[in-house]
Amino acid sequence: MPEAALRVCALYPDLMNIYADRGNLLLLERRCAWRGIGFELTSASVGDRVDPDAHDLFYMGGGQDRDQKLCAHDLVDTKREALHAAADRGAVVLAVCGGYQLLGRSYVLGDEEIPGIGLVDLHTIRADGGTGGRLVGNVAIEVDLPGTPGPRVLAGFENHGGRTHLGPGAEPLGRVLRGHGNTGASGFEGVRRGNVLGTYLHGPLLPKNAWLADWLIRRALGLEAALAPLDDALEDATHRSACAAAGLPE
Numbered sequence: 744m745p746e747a748a749l750r751v752c753a754l755y756p757d758l759m760n761i762y763a764d765r766g767n768l769l770l771l772e773r774r775c776a777w778r779g780i781g782f783e784l785t786s787a788s789v790g791d792r793v794d795p796d797a798h799d800l801f802y803m804g805g806g807q808d809r810d811q812k813l814c815a816h817d818l819v820d821t822k823r824e825a826l827h828a829a830a831d832r833g834a835v836v837l838a839v840c841g842g843y844q845l846l847g848r849s850y851v852l853g854d855e856e857i858p859g860i861g862l863v864d865l866h867t868i869r870a871d872g873g874t875g876g877r878l879v880g881n882v883a884i885e886v887d888l889p890g891t892p893g894p895r896v897l898a899g900f901e902n903h904g905g906r907t908h909l910g911p912g913a914e915p916l917g918r919v920l921r922g923h924g925n926t927g928a929s930g931f932e933g934v935r936r937g938n939v940l941g942t943y944l945h946g947p948l949l950p951k952n953a954w955l956a957d958w959l960i961r962r963a964l965g966l967e968a969a970l971a972p973l974d975d976a977l978e979d980a981t982h983r984s985a986c987a988a989a990g991l992p993e
């Protein structure tokens with residue numbers, strides 16, 4: 744049995760999983776296993792309470808507006824305090840697209856406002872105009888995360904009707920190189936507050952950006968030292984292909 748184990752809690756894996764966002768969990772599991780790091784996966788869906796101290800990493804994928812509504816109210820009612828407590832003690836929270844939107848203060852869809860858990864200072868407004876108002880396509884952003892040697896690229900795919908506006912207390916995850924990002928006009932993508940990350944990038948995100956998976960594992964386990972290197976030939980090729988799809992030069 745490996746000594747260290749990454750304890751992951753998947754939030755609403757049954758409802759918040761579009762564009763194969765669950766693949767992010769699989770990649771985390773594999774990269775831990777290949778290094779002899781244990782991996783414990785728990786899921787928490789509607790009605791389930793979460794223990795803020797029992798998990799190193801909380802994960803929520805993307806979802807349709809309808810599923811998001813269900814989750815939003817449940818998140819606020821049964822999980823908000825625990826997620827704040829977990830984030831405050833440095834647990835990693837990774838949320839993609841619909842999940843990302845729910846980390847903020849609210850998501851406004853026409854006359855309706857669905858609540859977020861206020862883990863980060865942002866709000867989202869769905870654009871009018873049906874499908875024409877969606878921001879869709881391949882995307883590449885530049886991010887500069889602590890503990891990394893310098894700026895790096897994340898590449899993925901976005902498809903969202905919501906425009907996410909960061910408040911004065913929020914830092915973006917990255918700068919848009921190609922694609923739309925948070926609003927299509929701000930030049931920013933995602934959000935980061937310490938170990939809390941939100942992003943519109945599907946793909947899924949981590950198989951296309953394995954280096955980010957390693958950063959998350961390190962942060963979640965509180966490891967100072969870099970993780971043991973792996974043979975990433977396939978992962979690097981996948982990353983290059985996602986960057987090329989987004990229109991970045993080789």
Ligand code: GLN
Nearest residue numbers: 805806840841903904905
């Ligand atoms: N329903 C949200 C939107 O359209 C999120 C979509 C998603 O997770 N891809 O903005």
